[in-house]
Amino acid sequence: MGTLFGGIEAGGTNFVCAIGSGPDDIRQETEYSTTTPEETLGRAIDFFRSEDADLAAIGIASFGPLDLDISSPAYGHISSTPKPGWAGTDIVGRVGQALGLPVGFDTDVNGAALGEYRWGAARGLDTFVYLTVGTGIGGGGMVAGRLMHGLVHPEMGHIRVPHDRAADPFPGICPFHGDCLEGLACGPALEARWEQSPESLPGDHAAWPLEAHYLALALVNFICTLSPQRIILGGGVMKEPRLLPMIRERVQELLNGYVQAPEIMEEIEDFIVPPALGDHAGVLGAIALAARAAENQARQA
């Protein structure tokens, strides 16, 4: 068995495939646009075949929703995505059979959470949240050392948060819920509300305190629901450097001393943090899923 892993960061816009064993050892990498399942998965399979590396397993961190129920006939499939052609795609079956390797499979955010747990900002923890704020808002993480699954998997972007329409009349852009968290605070919502891209909004723009307010409301809800030991905030919208300090301050204001943990009351800089794995977090998450799949197989063998 090889000691290298293949990782597929299966995004709705781009796929990233890489071979390596961790953040200091990514040997090959390729990125391309997501088109049809046939073509897009075919390119991934061709990449791993052509590299001729001795891989122990493949990990796939995918956009969803996904069927993650190992006892389901549709395990490893993408389920009800509106993305044309992808609903019902057996992504694990197709990749696993073509390459003859065990496959670790989870959501993109749970993959990223596992990567941060192995190598990054969640080392040594067992209960934490990973939230990404970008084109959409997605969340995953661990509770008591297990990646968060359940009936399906978390859809943290779709929680409802208070929305003062007098202060912010923007109705939200979620096609299902209007002003859920994602509808109010994802990148495209910022762009629609302010009529300019989030990257072009200056750091002192009124967009940022409002964005911090909505994200802080969401974090307060995750804190009260899960009691995480840390929250990792990633995604394109978080690239505005003034945002993270504003979120930390607003979380403390909103909790108002109710959760009397020094981690929140005194050391919030270590409690709400950026990802440690930077731009490789996605594909490293996939590699972490592969490593875990190989370990699970070794344990069963």
Add this chain to the structure above:
Amino acid sequence: MGTLFGGIEAGGTNFVCAIGSGPDDIRQETEYSTTTPEETLGRAIDFFRSEDADLAAIGIASFGPLDLDISSPAYGHISSTPKPGWAGTDIVGRVGQALGLPVGFDTDVNGAALGEYRWGAARGLDTFVYLTVGTGIGGGGMVAGRLMHGLVHPEMGHIRVPHDRAADPFPGICPFHGDCLEGLACGPALEARWEQSPESLPGDHAAWPLEAHYLALALVNFICTLSPQRIILGGGVMKEPRLLPMIRERVQELLNGYVQAPEIMEEIEDFIVPPALGDHAGVLGAIALAARAAENQARQA
């Protein structure tokens, strides 16, 4: 070692102590008002001593907040409660030393969740929420077969939910957060808003659709955050029989087809359910904590 367990349902208003092994086998039970820690815990210790039963362990399902971190010097203590005299009480140490027995310890809601998992509405599940709506609102449950802990423990009653002050100008009664979920929807909030006790509100009163709306918003947030396989709704406020069906309907409306699980879309009567253990749920939760403590000790021995 005995095959019987002692359970202490440590409530802020009343303590219930019982000896038994499960829902069909509660042999002795006593209930009394919560006064000082000294007197209240003393009565519990006296009860178990006087019954002279051959107990394997004691379980304590307690009001909080609690220190549940087994590596903390304050493990087993009640932490920052405003309840006079109780902050810092070493409830596990005092009871365990007096009786010379292993002690299982958790929040009242995690205790109730464990009881429902062993004997009630959560049998066969591994990820579920138990929410109680009464004098306060509290939540617990399991993720991947583990009771929900973390930095501290969940405080689900304190999540923020949308509050339309035009439709409901009531400001909420939470001393920390005003209109958090508990501030808007616990029993005392109902009483303050409508100026009559929840029990006296007729089933066709406008209070109930509004209550269903707030609780449904909270459940939607728990569904999106945790993806539970079931939600159990207990507590005094839930005794109004029209409330549960209204909550189910409103959860489906709010999710609007986003989580395409048949359990939610088609079988919501089995997804949002009352506790199966009825009035004994609290002390049976404590007995379940005792049983688990005994099993853990046997495993380590």
